[in-house]
Amino acid sequence: MHQPLPATNSMNGAESLVRTLVDSGVEVCFANPGTSEMHFVGALDRIEGMRPVLGLFEGVVTGAADGYARMTGKPAATLLHLGPGLANGLANLHNARKVPVPMVNIIGDHASAHQGFDAPLTSDVAAFARPVSHWVHSSPNARSVAADAARAVQAARNAPGQIASLILPADTAWLAADRPAAPLPVLGPAPVSDSAVAQSVAALKAGGPVAFLLRGEALRGRALAAAGRIAAKTGARLICDTFVPRVERGAGRIRVERLPYRPGPALEFLEGTQTLILVGAQAPIAFFAYPGQPSELTPPGCRPLVLAFPHEDGTGALEALAEAIGATAPGKASAHAPPALPADGPITAEGIMRIAGHFLPENAIISDETISSGFPFYPLNETAAPHDSLQLSGGAIGDGMPVATGAAIACPDRKVVSLQADGSAMYTLQSLWTQAREKLDVTTVIYANRAYKVLMDEVAGVGLGSVGPRGQSMFDIGNPDLDWVKLAEGMGVEAVRAESHAALAAAFKAAMGQRGPRLIEAVL
Amino acid sequence: MHQPLPATNSMNGAESLVRTLVDSGVEVCFANPGTSEMHFVGALDRIEGMRPVLGLFEGVVTGAADGYARMTGKPAATLLHLGPGLANGLANLHNARKVPVPMVNIIGDHASAHQGFDAPLTSDVAAFARPVSHWVHSSPNARSVAADAARAVQAARNAPGQIASLILPADTAWLAADRPAAPLPVLGPAPVSDSAVAQSVAALKAGGPVAFLLRGEALRGRALAAAGRIAAKTGARLICDTFVPRVERGAGRIRVERLPYRPGPALEFLEGTQTLILVGAQAPIAFFAYPGQPSELTPPGCRPLVLAFPHEDGTGALEALAEAIGATAPGKASAHAPPALPADGPITAEGIMRIAGHFLPENAIISDETISSGFPFYPLNETAAPHDSLQLSGGAIGDGMPVATGAAIACPDRKVVSLQADGSAMYTLQSLWTQAREKLDVTTVIYANRAYKVLMDEVAGVGLGSVGPRGQSMFDIGNPDLDWVKLAEGMGVEAVRAESHAALAAAFKAAMGQRGPRLIEAVL
Incomplete structure (x- = not known):
């Protein structure tokens, strides 16, 4: 049986895919293509609106898409070559999943009729993708590729950002498609309920030491300003995880303390906190397990309280909370006093x-x-x-x-x-x-x-x-x-x-x- | 809840593991460890008999274990750090699985009681391992690690060589174990039945053009010599895949033709073959699918015939076949005539x-x-x-x-x-x-x-x-x-x-x- 011949007079699947991605707002494609992705490259070449950026190893490709999304809030596409190409990008997809950021992975696969033959590069692409993806789908035919792409972008953009992996068998790229698919609606951050805000108000009014653990949007812009007002009004501490995806720091910004890396110091750091209000963060966990030490770093007697889950509108929640407690005075911003240069000598x-x-x-x-x-x-x-x-x-x-x-x-x-x-x-x-x-x-x-x-x-x-x-x-x-x-x-x-x-x-x-x-x- | 304390007066799980591996004949460990594998490193340090070789990226580690196994026929261990460390080694594990070679991957995981907390490095390690492994197991406790290691080596060494992935939660490495486990028996290559040999004898005697497609052991030593005798006696062609794990070539060796890479030339190359006798190889498949071209490269009218499956004794089968047809005269070995140097000029x-x-x-x-x-x-x-x-x-x-x-x-x-x-x-x-x-x-x-x-x-x-x-x-x-x-x-x-x-x-x-x-x- 021979593989089917490519589309000639009509748009092919790859073109329908690239047009759909562009129409859905995907502007950059970090890529390391191979033979099975050639039609996607051909489409990138012919269609305006998506900038291809080559990486010489797939860990660069997926990590760059993470960095791009952290700064823009938008998904980039990645273009990866079959199971092994995806495999090389998995570690940084793991990181991106933990951020989380929006990302659309386009992963080439062998043509549908070639997949059963155990060619050297045959592998279970979806199995590689699943542990790092929130959404995985393999396009069954060229005419469905555009709709699948629109769904992938939708999945990626749903709050707080997801890893969407669309597997593209080579024949679904080269065969005839109908048209691009229109962008699908995206679920933005869900509003936080009044009761969640009320619980935090109560905790703050109770007067015991309160700390906020902030992550995601809560470490930037309006959210951070609101957190600063709350801290100024109540004396609550503002804390972030040891490793955060992105935080606005420096002169003029509200200072956020960083949770120490190791369990002992982290527990000491949080000691005495009565309520730990979580905004886009989970209750703190040790990075590694150590003999004789705990995994959970919420200290004894401290109650974690979720103000906003990661998919919820942490910014709105912090602003509502500030308003509810009458925290209108700006928080204390960091001074502009860059660190002094070190004395000359060996580098430390x-x-x-x-x-x-x-x-x-x-x-x-x-x-x-x-x-x-x-x-x-x-x-x-x-x-x-x-x-x-x-x-x-x-x-x-x-x-x-x-x-x-x-x-x-x-x-x-x-x-x-x-x-x-x-x-x-x-x-x-x-x-x-x-x-x-x-x-x-x-x-x-x-x-x-x-x-x-x-x-x-x-x-x-x-x-x-x-x-x-x-x-x-x-x-x-x-x-x-x-x-x-x-x-x-x-x-x-x-x-x-x-x-x-x-x-x-x-x-x-x-x-x-x-x-x-x-x-x-x-x-x- | 605190993590349990490490073994003090007795051997720990990691020591029982390293001793078991050494006793089972594993002599080299290609490694890129992290915090969760520190006890394994400690055991490597204290126990004689296993050479640690550091790679600065896990693709080096797994690929080196492949090369080691191709040359020795024995498994090396790899030491990999959690899901992402394994992920970085997956592409070369894919290659190793396709060889196939024996290999024992030791993949650290978070301590058992830490796994439920979604720490940053938490991932589904077994899910990463499965697509590239013939055998996957996660040790449930320190006292079972030694027996699990013996089973991993057994799985790796069973013919024709398998990828065995043993997941080692950090606490099973640091807690007390009993003793190393004794090596388990290994299944060598299965003998080929008389009827398989008889079918090949019949094909050779039928007189139509016959070709042998050789892979694995069949491309070396006694097997290749026997194939050479058969070719000399019958005029059968000796062919290997486009990419073979290992072949003995050069002066004094039997010449084996290499299958062309692309489908068209490969089909032409095999055209007219009536019987394609497979020794450790599968029927030829195109590396990639191309529009309008076939995936299967066995030409029309050609019958593939399995003399030896990859797990069977291809060497014994070729020798039995040579004997059955009275092919006693040595095959034609390549002359010793190294290629002439090119004329000076730009490099080609x-x-x-x-x-x-x-x-x-x-x-x-x-x-x-x-x-x-x-x-x-x-x-x-x-x-x-x-x-x-x-x-x-x-x-x-x-x-x-x-x-x-x-x-x-x-x-x-x-x-x-x-x-x-x-x-x-x-x-x-x-x-x-x-x-x-x-x-x-x-x-x-x-x-x-x-x-x-x-x-x-x-x-x-x-x-x-x-x-x-x-x-x-x-x-x-x-x-x-x-x-x-x-x-x-x-x-x-x-x-x-x-x-x-x-x-x-x-x-x-x-x-x-x-x-x-x-x-x-x-x-x-």
Whole structure:
């Protein structure tokens, strides 16, 4: 039996798909295509309105779509090649699912009549997609592709954002379709009930120590302003998770405390809280389990209370709550007092954060995958110029540089600063090439400590007394040392190595004054 | 509720696991651990007999375990961090499943009591594992880990080799276990029935054109010698798949023809064959579906006949068949006539293959991920020094350099030559760092054509008339060009660029005369 012949005089499935995506507001496609996606590429080529951005590895593609969505609130499309291409993008889809962001994955599959033959690249694409997707569908024929695409965008955009994975068998791309499908209505954030607001009012009026745990929209704009008014009026604390998808920080913004990473410090941090009001967040959970320590970090005697679930209108809820308690005076905003530069000398993690905060331009975006090197010095940028901070929300390392890439595509007029641990950087270093090709305004600072330092820090935490050389070799990523200047230059990104605070400050300051991708290896 | 405390006076689950693996003959662990696998690392540290090899990305880890298994026939362990760490290794597990090879994946998971809380790194680990695994199990408690490990090794070693994925919740690693488990019996290749041999005898005696399609063990050693005797006696053709996991080639070996990649040429190649005798192979299938072309490549009028299924003893079957037809005279072995060097001038894909074949040392291992650049020139090495050739068996690009890495760990006394397309190389370039750390004797030659050339070649095949600049930008991986010398040096591997045949020949010859990792960027 031969495969059917392609559409000739009419629109094909791929064209109906691309037109539908464009009509539904999808403007960017992060892509790493293969043979089975050629008709989609052909459609991208012929149809105006969708910018294709090539990644040389699929982890870059999915992580960039995450960063783009965090900054725009809109889904990008990804284009992935069969099961293995999707597989390479799964870790950053895991992260994106945990944010969550809207995203439409288009995953090519073998032509329908080819799927039963166990060709080398045959795999269960839907099985790969399911663990990271809120919505999975395989188009059964070319004439249904457009409607499926409209449904995928709808699923992606439903609040608070979902991962929609549309599987596109190659023949459904090349066969004849009818027409694009019209955009479908999208469910925005659900309104929060009066009773939810009333419960929070009661908790605040009860007078015991109250803290708000904020996530999602609640860490930005009107929501954050309302939270600030509530805090000013009531003395309630404003807290965010250790890793948040996006938070507005810096001068003029309301200060939000960051929950510590490890269970012990997190419990101490929350100790005495009587009510923990959740706005788009879940009750706090330890990142990892440790022997003899709890998983749940809500301290004994503290009651978690949901003001807004993640799919609900946290902004409206915070504003209603502020109004209900008469919190009209503005909250206390951070001063504009960028951190002082460190003294010259060997580079420290604190020094990097000081330098980045000192020179940070107004309205910059920080993609923060500093992990253990960044935690203690995070507060320093509270008084830097106003900026957005994007963090490793799903815990799967290797999203910092792709997220920076997507954020730069989303916001071409804003400087992106990618603060990046070296071990994690190696997972998706191909991001630098896309930054070079697209001439993105991203400055990457590599924390070159030449170790999986977070693991070294964990030896005691997990109850291992000590680890000898064979075990240590699993945490040590030196021997040989990575040369990030060469790695970056190898992908077309200008780079420089800094081994002192003075050199780092000079390089970073220069990068802030220019446009285009740059990398600075900060040797710790 | 707090997590339970670790074992103190007795062996813990991780120790029982490592001891069981060692007792079952697992000698190497390719690893990229995280917090949840720290106790396994601690056990690796304390227990002799398992060599840990760190990869800076999980695709390196799983691909190296594949290469190791192809060369030794034995499973390596992999150590992977939770669902996302496994996800990063899935594409090369897909490849390994398609070989198939034996492999034991140890995948950490959150502690049992932590799994219900949707921590950032929580995911459905088993769901990620299933599509690429023949055997998946999550240890329910520390005392069962040893027995589970013995079963995992058994599953991995059952013929023809399977992917066994053992999920290890962190608490089952740190809590007290009893003792290691003894190795379990393994099912070797099943004997082929007399009737299967008799059917093949009849087909050969019937006199119509017969071809053998060989895979697995049938492409090596005694099996290949027996196939050669049969071919000499009967005139039957010996054929292998376009991509085989491993084949013994070169001077003194029996020549096996390679099935062309695209359906049209493959059908022509097989035209007139009356019986296609399958030894460890399936009937041939097109790699991709193309409009208007068939998926099945067995030509009309040709009968496929299974002499040995992949789990059966193809070697014994071929020897029995040779004996049954009185094929005692040795087959025609390839002469020793290495390809002539190309004339000096700009580098061509043919030139690279000639130079590699010309200088190839005896008993080398070629890891071949040359894809479209390699196909036409593959026959050149038929008369090179005897060697093993390992190819991209599952079609998921990015296994060439990891497979080379694992093969070098498996065979420290043999030179490994990694012939590598540049686009595919970017998927798992972190392999070079492991080659540097372990001082592996691998020479990588990058075919720097700066394109996904196979896709450019596919535009016509899939029925796209032409593709304009926006589409072409998805196939072109130049702009900016990758600099493989810098990328390799950035990971501690000596490298040189060659832009002429003379320069390439000099660099390759020098690399063959030295030990240790080297990379040559051959600019096409």
